[in-house]
Amino acid sequence: MTEYTATDQLNVLGEPLQSCSFDPLTGFYRSGCCEVGGDDTGVHAVCAIMTSEFLEFSKSMGNDLSTPMPQYGFKGLVDGDQWCLCAPRWQEAFEAGRAPKVRLASTHMAALEFCDLDALKGHAIDA
Numbered sequence: 001m002t003e004y005t006a007t008d009q010l011n012v013l014g015e016p017l018q019s020c021s022f023d024p025l026t027g028f029y030r031s032g033c034c035e036v037g038g039d040d041t042g043v044h045a046v047c048a049i050m051t052s053e054f055l056e057f058s059k060s061m062g063n064d065l066s067t068p069m070p071q072y073g074f075k076g077l078v079d080g081d082q083w084c085l086c087a088p089r090w091q092e093a094f095e096a097g098r099a100p101k102v103r104l105a106s107t108h109m110a111a112l113e114f115c116d117l118d119a120l121k122g123h124a125i126d127a
Helices: 052-060 087-095 109-113 117-122
Strands: 005-010 016-018 044-049 082-086
Touching: 044 087, 044 109, 052 087, 082 087, 087 109
Parallel strands: none
Antiparallel strands: 005 016, 044 082
C-alpha cells in the first residue's frame, strides 16, 4: 500500500496521520485517510481492519457495510478490508466484545473523544 501522510492532521500517537486504504477507497472525504472535519458528524476516525464478526455486528446495529450499493460506487466491505469507522461505532463494538483490529498510525486523534487509547492499542496491528 502506498503511504500518504495528511501532515495537517495527527493520529492517536500524536504523529502525522497515515493513509488507511485506497482499495477500497475510504475516509469521509474519500481521500484514503481517516481525516476528520466539521462536516463529518459521524467522526470517521478509526482505521479498522474488517472482520466478518464486526461486519455482522455493524449490520445488526443498523449500519450494513457489507452489502454492495452500486448507485454510490460502494462494493461492500469484506473480511480484511481497511475502512475508516465512526469512532463511536468502534467503541460500541469494543464494549460488545466485537471490535475489529486497528491501525494506530492511520487513526485520527479525534477518535480519542470516544475511544480509550489503551483499548485501541490493545486492538492495534501496528503497536
